[in-house]
Amino acid sequence: MPAVSAFTRLYQFGLRHGVRTYNMEFSWWAHDCALYWGHNAIIRTKAFHEHCMLPKLPGKPPLGGYILSHDLLEAMFMRRGGYEARVLPIETKSYETNPPTFLDFLRRELRWCQETMQYWFMLSEPGIHPISRFQVYQTLTTYIGQACCVLMTLACVAEVMGEPSVIQMSLVFSWTPQLVLTAFGMFPKPAGVFEVVTTSSRR
Secondary structure (H helix, E strand, O other): OOOOOHHHHHHHHHHHHHHHHHHHHHHHHHOOEOOOOOOOOOOOHHHHHHHOOOOOEOOOOOOOEOOOOOHHHHHHHHHHOOOOEOOOOOOOOOOOOOOOOHHHHHHHHHHHHHHHHHHHHHHOOOOOOHHHHHHHHHHHHHHHHHHHHHHHHHHHHHHHOOOHHHHHHHHHHHHHHHHHHHHHHHOHHHHHHHHHHOOOOOO
16 A cells, blocks of 8 residues: 655565565475464464463563563464464555654564563473474564674774774675675565566566
């Protein structure tokens, strides 16, 4: 659904093409241990009631108390109960709106960060499939990794301010892995755009 603000339209353009590619590869490697994101989900209601009761976490908020983000955990509990959880990489007529401004986007990210940080208990939750447990780790590192990027940036600034001889010897070794990881992380979006450009029905 076309957005009104320029920020949302730009964000929506990249998200639309990137998510299509991401969902295709995610449905392949996650197989029957996939997740769902609260919408476009078809759920067995009886199995959901039997296996998806969310625990109340020990301690006080923001990390303790009632779980704020439920859908990822429910998919893992359904898989623990013996049911498949799959992502079908197909497009439907439904959609989800996005924040209209950058500040609204940051507020949503902070809320999602708080919700995600409650997932620590799932790393030791009994009966969780190894693929599901890996996805908990992957979800946590989404936000922990951002803090690590800030620390790495500060370390690079400190390196640039150091001895020139040290800089020349270490730049190749320090930047090459980062460039490879950046290219790997950005790949889904240009791949999605390429698929649209080369497919007449999508143009």
